[in-house]
Amino acid sequence: xxxxxxxxxxxxxxxxxxxxxxxxxxxxxxxxxxxxxxxxxxxxxxxxxxxxxxxxxxxxxxxxxxxxxxxxxxxxxxxxxxxxxxxxxxxxxxxxxxxxxxxxxxxxxxxxxxxxxxxxxxxxxxxxxxxxxxxxxxxxxxxxxxxxxxxxxxxxxxxxxxxxxxxxxxxxxxxxxxxxxxxxxxxxxxxxxxxxxxxxxxxxxxxxxxxxxxxxxxxxxxxxxxxxxxxxxxxxxxxxxxxxxxxxxxxxxxxxxxxxx
Amino acid sequence: xxxxxxxxxxxxxxxxxxxxxxxxxxxxxxxxxxxxxxxxxxxxxxxxxxxxxxxxxxxxxxxxxxxxxxxxxxxxxxxxxxxxxxxxxxxxxxxxxxxxxxxxxxxxxxxxxxxxxxxxxxxxxxxxxxxxxxxxxxxxxxxxxxxxxxxxxxxxxxxxxxxxxxxxxxxxxxxxxxxxxxxxxxxxxxxxxxxxxxxxxxxxxxxxxxxxxxxxxxxxxxxxxxxxxxxxxxxxxxxxxxxxxxxxxxxxxxxxxxxxxxxxxxxxxxxxxxxxxxxxxxxxxxxxxxxxxxxxxxxxxxxxxxxxxxxxxxxxxxxxxxxxxxxxxxxxxxxxxxxxxxxxxxxxxxxxxxxxxxxxxxxxxxxxxxxxxxxxxxxxxxxxxxxxxxxxxxxxxxxxx
Numbered sequence: 001x002x003x004x005x006x007x008x009x010x011x012x013x014x015x016x017x018x019x020x021x022x023x024x025x026x027x028x029x030x031x032x033x034x035x036x037x038x039x040x041x042x043x044x045x046x047x048x049x050x051x052x053x054x055x056x057x058x059x060x061x062x063x064x065x066x067x068x069x070x071x072x073x074x075x076x077x078x079x080x081x082x083x084x085x086x087x088x089x090x091x092x093x094x095x096x097x098x099x100x101x102x103x104x105x106x107x108x109x110x111x112x113x114x115x116x117x118x119x120x121x122x123x124x125x126x127x128x129x130x131x132x133x134x135x136x137x138x139x140x141x142x143x144x145x146x147x148x149x150x151x152x153x154x155x156x157x158x159x160x161x162x163x164x165x166x167x168x169x170x171x172x173x174x175x176x177x178x179x180x181x182x183x184x185x186x187x188x189x190x191x192x193x194x195x196x197x198x199x200x201x202x203x204x205x206x207x208x209x210x211x212x213x214x215x216x217x218x219x220x221x222x223x224x225x226x227x228x229x230x231x232x233x234x235x236x237x238x239x240x241x242x243x244x245x246x247x248x249x250x251x252x253x254x255x256x257x258x259x260x261x
Numbered sequence: 262x263x264x265x266x267x268x269x270x271x272x273x274x275x276x277x278x279x280x281x282x283x284x285x286x287x288x289x290x291x292x293x294x295x296x297x298x299x300x301x302x303x304x305x306x307x308x309x310x311x312x313x314x315x316x317x318x319x320x321x322x323x324x325x326x327x328x329x330x331x332x333x334x335x336x337x338x339x340x341x342x343x344x345x346x347x348x349x350x351x352x353x354x355x356x357x358x359x360x361x362x363x364x365x366x367x368x369x370x371x372x373x374x375x376x377x378x379x380x381x382x383x384x385x386x387x388x389x390x391x392x393x394x395x396x397x398x399x400x401x402x403x404x405x406x407x408x409x410x411x412x413x414x415x416x417x418x419x420x421x422x423x424x425x426x427x428x429x430x431x432x433x434x435x436x437x438x439x440x441x442x443x444x445x446x447x448x449x450x451x452x453x454x455x456x457x458x459x460x461x462x463x464x465x466x467x468x469x470x471x472x473x474x475x476x477x478x479x480x481x482x483x484x485x486x487x488x489x490x491x492x493x494x495x496x497x498x499x500x501x502x503x504x505x506x507x508x509x510x511x512x513x514x515x516x517x518x519x520x521x522x523x524x525x526x527x528x529x530x531x532x533x534x535x536x537x538x539x540x541x542x543x544x545x546x547x548x549x550x551x552x553x554x555x556x557x558x559x560x561x562x563x564x565x566x567x568x569x570x571x572x573x574x575x576x577x578x579x580x581x582x583x584x585x586x587x588x589x590x591x592x593x594x595x596x597x598x599x600x601x602x603x604x605x606x607x608x609x610x611x612x613x614x615x616x617x618x619x620x621x622x623x624x625x626x627x628x629x630x631x632x633x634x635x636x637x638x639x640x641x642x643x644x645x646x647x648x649x650x651x652x653x654x655x656x657x658x659x660x661x662x
Contacts, residue, residue, distance in 0.1 A: 055555040056429065056541060058436045059279045065423060077553045102277055103540045107554030129277050129540070133267070154281035156443070161283065179281050180441040 002146055003095040003123045004171040007046055008206045008227060017223035019044060020208055021256060022099065022232030024051035024067035026076030028243045030084050036239070039249045041094040043256035047208075047228065049126065052081055052100035059101075059128040061183030063233040066240065078108050082120040089121035097124035097150060097171075102135075110138050114145040124148030124171045132168035139168050150174050153203070155195065162202035172206040172228060175199060177213070183233045185212035188221060196225040219259050231259060263577070268457020268544075271580060274573035276456040278436075278543045285443045290458040292362055297465070302358065309354045310469065313387070314344045316351075318470075320477035320634070325604040326620070333487070333627035335620060337607070337637045338474050338502060347610065347639030348470060348498045349380035353449060355466035357384035360447040367391040367446040371435040373400055373428035373494075374565030374612060375407025376639055377451030382416035392416040395434045397427040400564045407643050425558050428568045432542050452495025453572035456543030460573050467501025474634055475505055482632060488513050488623065491636035492615040493586065494530060494566040496575045498638035503584065504574075514584035515623070516575060517615045519561035523590050528560035532571040533579050533586040546573040562591035562647075563611035565639075589618035597621070598641060598648075610639035611647075 001009070011018050021040050025033045037048055053068035053076055060068070078100070085096055098117070105113060105127060117125070124147060125138075132139070132151045139149040148171030153162060156179060165173060178189050192209075199207055208228030213219060215234070222229045238255050242248040263270045276286060296302035310316040319342065323335045340348035360368055368390050372378030378394040385392030394411055398420045401408050411418050424430035432455075439448040453463040471489075478486055489506060491499035493516035506512045518531040529535060532547050539548035541556060549557040549569035561567045578584035589597070594611055597618035601609050609617060616635050624633060641648075 055424070056433050058433050058542070059440065061437075072555065075553075101540075103548075103550070103556075104554035106540055107550070107552065128279050129543075131276060131278065131280060131283065134275055134277055152280045154279070154283075156281055156284045158284065161280075165280075176279075176281060179443055181437050 002148065003093060004047065004148055007095050008172065011046065017226060018046040018208065018228035019219065019260060020047040020049060020210070020228050020230040021045040021235055022049040022051060022230060023235055023239065024053055024064060024071055025081045025084060026053060026071030026074065027067040027236070027239060028070055029074070030076065030080055032248065034084060034087060035249045036252055037088050037094070038092055039253040040256055041092055043253040044260045045094070045256055047095045047097070049097050049099045049230070049232070050081060050085070052078055052098050052104055054101040054104055057101060059181055061181040061233060063184070063237050063240070064182050067236045078104050078113070082116050082122065085122050086120040095123045096121065097126055098122055099126040102127050102130045105138070110141050114141045114147055117147050118145040122147060124150050126150045126174055128152055132165055135168070143170060152176050153199065155179055155189070155191065159198070159202055162199065166203045166205060169205060172208050173203050175207050175209045175226065176211045177209050178211055180211065182211055184214035184237065188218055192225065216259050216261055263574070264457060264461055268461070270574050270577035273546050273576040273580070274457055274460055274544050276543060277540045277545065278456045279440055281440050282443060282456070286456055286458065288363060289359065292359055293458055293462055296359070296362065305358060306355055310351065314350045314354060315342060316469065317473040318342050320474055323605050326601070329604060330620060330624035332624040332629065333631035333633045334629070335624060336478065336486070336632065336634045338470060338634055340470060340498065340636060340638045341607070341609065341613070341640035345376070345380050345383050346642060347376040347380065348467060348501060349377045349451060350383065351469050351501065352451065352463050352466040352497065353380040353384045356447070356449045356462065357388045357390065360390060360449070361388060363447060365445060365447045367442065368449045369393045369395070369435050369438050369446055370449045370451055371395050371428060371431040372451065373431070373567055374563065374610070375400070375404040375411065375643060376565060376610070378418070379407050379410050379414070381449050381451070382411040382414035385416055386414045393419055393438070395419050395421050395431040395438070397425070397431045398422045399426040400428065400431070403564045403647050404643055406646055427559070427564070429556065436542065452497045453500045453574055454495045454542060454544060454546070454570055460544065463497050464500045464504055464574060467497050468504045470498065470501035470636060471503060471505030474502060478632065478634065485509050485512050486632040486634045487627070488515060488633040490515050490517065490616050490619060490623070490633055492517050492566060492612050492638060493533065493571065493575055494519065494568050495570070496572040498636050500572060500574055502634070502636045503578070507583070514578065515619065516584055516586045517619045518586055518588045519563055519566035519615055520588035520590045521560035524588055528558050529588070530559040530561040530566050530568060531588045532569060533575060534588055541570045544573045546576040547571050547579070562594060563615065565610070565612040566615065587619055589615040593618040607637070608641035609637055610641050611644045613638045
């Protein structure tokens with residue numbers, strides 16, 4: 001069992017859902033990302049997603065696009081981020097997934113990346129522009145190195161595809177709550193209550209829900225239906241507003257604590 | 262038959278998209294399979310291509326240019342004479358008919374030079390579809406006239422200010438819109454790029470260029486051409502001309518990419534000549550990128566050639582050696598523009614001028630009995646404002662004394 005499986009198992013025993021937090025690595029610097037990851041864990045994040053910036057993030061809204069741009073300004077690379085995770089691992093065993101697009105992964109080399117990721121202590125990959133049918137090779141290679149490929153499900157995914165996505169994913173399955181890009185939204189999609197039971201019938205792994213979740217009451221409501229709730233843009237937006245300020249890390253920590261209340 | 266059922270041309274192409282788009286791409290592929298050989302659809306498409314778009318476009322023997330170069334016979338496939346001034350209308354009429362069959366009421370598109378945008382805006386007006394076109398802020402500046410044309414046709418032009426503010430970023434934004442509004446919206450992609458089935462559909466709708474050229478050249482010359490020449494960025498006009506000749510192995514294909522200020526400069530748009538294999542906008546293809554897989558900024562004087570990717574079928578043609586890809590600089594394209602204007606009385610689009618520029622290297626070294634067909638993919642009216650700013654126009658003043 002890797003860190004992700006262990007975490008979901010423990011949370012299930014405690015009757016809790018996982019709070020999964022996303023930040024973009026290198027936004028504003030890799031050193032602050034290091035501090036942020038430790039602070040996120042202290043503040044109650046159960047799993048961390050680290051964004052690997054890409055020049056053309058088609059699944060992301062403006063908030064995360066800007067974060068990627070800030071990070072790319074100082075040429076943050078996948079190698080830098082693997083090195084960062086290695087450093088984090090000396091202090092923390094919080095499950096960490098890298099979220100990025102397929103091109104940086106492909107240029108790194110699939111086999112080389114899987115080996116390096118496992119060696120650094122990365123637990124999984126989320127690649128929103130990679131469908132399971134296009135990602136058979138990388139899934140096989142990642143699994144060989146005990147790194148989880150996490151595939152995504154959308155509100156429009158057919159039940160036939162749900163089975164296929166279930167088979168190809170390890171760790172958990174990422175449910176994109178709305179048709180759209182990442183970014184904070186005020187309400188919750190109305191169909192989520194109806195959709196959850198069908199998803200659970202077809203998907204035999206923990207399901208984490210993300211896109212548009214930004215407030216404690218959304219987290220609480222979604223935790224009733226899903227094994228994990230993902231918050232991204234709302235956190236990135238706090239980072240953005242506090243760049244250059246001394247209490248950036250503390251402010252992010254306070255916000256994450258507030259999500260659990 | 263390529264692409265295969267998963268949308269691959271050899272190792273190129275495929276579908277690299279968010280899960281949310283899968284049903285829409287499957288629906289599009291299914292509708293296209295249904296209508297592809299449907300007599301009613303073909304009739305309808307033919308009706309609009311002939312009565313509305315002005316097809317077939319002429320194949321013109323450029324006598325003056327031929328004499329000037331003193332080598333091969335040069336023919337121009339006059340896509341510049343198609344309605345809206347470029348080959349783009351071939352694809353948008355086809356995709357508009359598919360949109361109607363899918364029952365969608367809204368279309369979106371990306372545009373670089375604005376030629377595709379105008380062609381989309383045109384069919385939106387014709388078929389009563391709501392239409393939004395994404396265009397990079399820098400391209401809006403370069404191609405103001407086309408922005409105004411789109412607006413007059415009732416389309417909303419949305420300025421994209423992210424990234425390099427050109428075609429690549431317009432495509433990012435169009436994809437984001439599509440992911441959000443996919444239930445009601447068709448993305449009318451303008452080149453033979455993007456995820457499957459777009460490269461297939463766009464190629465098939467553009468193949469009318471090559472099919473006509475085939476008939477026309479046989480009629481006058483009683484034989485195949487030796488060379489086909491077209492500018493390539495996404496590559497839809499080139500694939501449209503090349504594809505129907507694919508099995509005529511003696512017909513050589515040459516695609517001309519934009520070298521910008523020169524191939525030794527850091528920013529070009531010569532994807533096939535300088536790129537490496539990568540994944541952008543839904544397909545695996547050649548790509549201008551750095552070692553980390555970040556997409557490189559591009560430069561070309563032609564807004565319609567200013568994209569760091571290329572259609573996957575061109576990557577396949579390059580990989581297998583079926584086509585050769587060369588490049589022309591901004592300056593060479595400008596010289597070719599002037600030459601065609603002066604020799605033949607035709608103002609070519611700056612994009613097409615890149616194909617024409619390569620004639621200087623190719624035509625003189627060939628025998629008189631060789632034949633070159635150049636795809637004159639669009640007309641240059643849209644570029645006049647940009648060109649005017651670059652040069653001081655000398656007026657001849659009438660002096661009665």
